[in-house]
Amino acid sequence: MARDRGVRRGGAARDDWAARIAALDGPDGPGTGGRAGKAPLTVRRIMDTAFELVEAEGHEALTMRRVAAALDTGPASLYAHVRDKADLDELLLGAVCARVSVPEADAARWEEQLLDVCRSLRDEYLRYPGISRVALAAAPDSLDALRLSEGMLTILLTGGVAPRPAAWAIDAVFLYVSAYCFEMSLRHSPEAGADQRVLDREALVERYRLLPADTFPSTVAHARELTSGEEHERFEFTLRTLLRGLDARP
Amino acid sequence: MARDRGVRRGGAARDDWAARIAALDGPDGPGTGGRAGKAPLTVRRIMDTAFELVEAEGHEALTMRRVAAALDTGPASLYAHVRDKADLDELLLGAVCARVSVPEADAARWEEQLLDVCRSLRDEYLRYPGISRVALAAAPDSLDALRLSEGMLTILLTGGVAPRPAAWAIDAVFLYVSAYCFEMSLRHSPEAGADQRVLDREALVERYRLLPADTFPSTVAHARELTSGEEHERFEFTLRTLLRGLDARP
DNA sequence: AGCTTGACGCGAACACTGTTCGACTGTAGA
DNA sequence: TCTACAGTCGAACAGTGTTCGCGTCAAGCT
The missing domain is CATH 1.10.10.60 (Homeodomain-like)
Structure with a gap:
């Protein structure tokens, strides 16, 4: 450009x-x-x-x-x-990004600290729907974003994660938070009303149940799990799983 | 709409x-x-x-x-x-999505199988730069995408992952692959030339090194790690970390 | 004090985009 | 042969980001 x-x-x-x-x-x-x-x-x-x-x-x-x-x-x-x-x-x-505050790194609570930063960033993103789309493109070109990156990196390093996995994990976490918020913005934006999402979930379960069970056995069998997840449960799940994977490194 | x-x-x-x-x-x-x-x-x-x-x-x-x-x-x-x-x-x-083939689920190699599907999907996405943007919005509304979802879900279930974590993990993996490809498309699209990225990396390291060390200590200290990662190393790393976190579940 | 300079404001226009209207075909069935 | 209709598409509408060039107005210099 x-x-x-x-x-x-x-x-x-x-x-x-x-x-x-x-x-x-x-x-x-x-x-x-x-x-x-x-x-x-x-x-x-x-x-x-x-x-x-x-x-x-x-x-x-x-x-x-x-x-x-x-x-x-x-x-x-x-x-x-x-x-x-x-x-x-x-x-x-x-x-x-400047609105998100990063805590002083504490080795004992590094996982919760990182999650807190992610949650704050998520809430700020969702307050301005669609702004996360920008984050997917221009990630490393802002000093305010870099401040967040620095904070998260410090938290991870203090938590005992090795430099390279820590740096790469931050990248992944940033990407996930942005993508999660971007997706949420796109889904919630056109129609208003919070309960509309519940209806959508039920409709989605119905659709999954209608699928031919011979070609979509797992989907039909676990339609409920595929559509479950209140509020930000999936958000927490994914980040916690990622952090656990980091921690399990030898 | x-x-x-x-x-x-x-x-x-x-x-x-x-x-x-x-x-x-x-x-x-x-x-x-x-x-x-x-x-x-x-x-x-x-x-x-x-x-x-x-x-x-x-x-x-x-x-x-x-x-x-x-x-x-x-x-x-x-x-x-x-x-x-x-x-x-x-x-x-x-x-x-229809171009990506999913293997028969094999409990012994479930992690590699899942990674293979992700790699195929990634390559197809990157072949048509920017198409992954569509995936971030309309994920569950296509039978072809659902076929992929079904295949991955089956692989995870066969691998012994419980239904709910399996379903949520698929969602996360899909999101990550799409976001990864979207980001890559945006970064590589305007300018041509493959070696330009290497130069960019060096320039990025230089920028990080120029930061004040008192407010950006970790970034300055680990500028190399922050910008490292050849080809799809980060892609592999993130997915492997996520899967390890899944596996570590009690 | 008078003049010059240059930054700022902004109306108009250009090159685009997605989408719709309505007139126009050419062929299939009666 | 006449009718009906699915498919075609020129023209236009309502938007978009961006630039050109004319204004204007206050600051700085002589």
Whole structure:
């Protein structure tokens, strides 16, 4: 893509890795620079508006035109503060990751600590449906995501997991959390109502039961188990299984 | 969505679950019906063209207009054989799943058998970059995907895994394979060239090394491990870890 | 004080996307 | 031969991301 070009006009030079690192301890207000301009359009306002939109209608409704309209302007105005829609996406993802807090690593409770981080990340993802889709693409390109990665890695290392399995496990865990939330967003987004999912489950069991038992014996026999799992039971199960597999390493 | 409406005009009534089950043992040629019309436009030809397009340029390039153009017609003509673009997507996904063969379950080699299925599915997914995105959304709505699910479930059950963990593990494995391939597609698609990835790895290590060691100690210390993993080593690692966690269950 | 400069705002347009309408075929059955 | 209808498709609609280029307005320099 055109990701390697410099910034066209305004906006912080977010492409410069060193600059981003240097800006780590200075989260000041106006996004443009030191100048105290009275311009009402800022990266912060754009992000706030975008967050409201995603929270209310999902990431698919996040459109440059809609953000601009909510700010009483045209879409072209946004491109002075944000390079791309992809750029805006990554900004949002970074802000979501920044909300997740990582605990001080404690060797005795490393499994629960890791699960807590995952649960927090999951809840933040699900609060902004569809944002996890962005995470599936741009994983290692944000300092806020890297902070999470760092925290989880430290937890695993403190827990006694060897460096390579720890690093790879983090990758897998991140991927799973993102995919889980992405899938959940896609399934819940179009229709509203929480009880609709229960009906869907029953309908799914019915469908499985209707299958020919000679070609789908296991599916027919265990239709109930295939569709079970309240709330985030599957989420917990998968992560716990993965961690157990890590622990069982010789 | 408009997924619950009946079919508008031509095409098999693919929405009808019973009809789809009944059609399981009759994979005849012309997609429309018994009539031996000489109409050149069929579901099969549309799917073939779509596959060529996805294989060559990725799923993002799969456009109704481009498929139609490749068939020397307008986009409106496709809607007589395919309800939606989503419908076409699911058709393609089903065909991809149909290519994966599942072995007869053997209790002694259940882990390797499951891994083999995952590897096959992965290779098919990666052959059509981006098709895995569809799998993240519409997982349980295709008989071909269900055949895979059935096969994997049987392998796990034969291996001695209890029904509920087996069913949930399949879900997790499917999700992981899809997400892994989706991520890979997104990373490799824009630029070409295989060696570019190696350069990227070196650049990534460099970036990690540049981080402040006080806030990112583990990342800086283990930058090498964080970026390591040739080919599908991480893929194997994650699935093996998950299976080990399953096996370690009391 | 006057002028220049340049960043920002934004209306209009371009090149796309999925999808539908309605007129148009060509062939099958009566 | 006439009718009916499944299949075809040009044109259009309502969206999308993004860019061009004209405005405007305040800051900085002379």
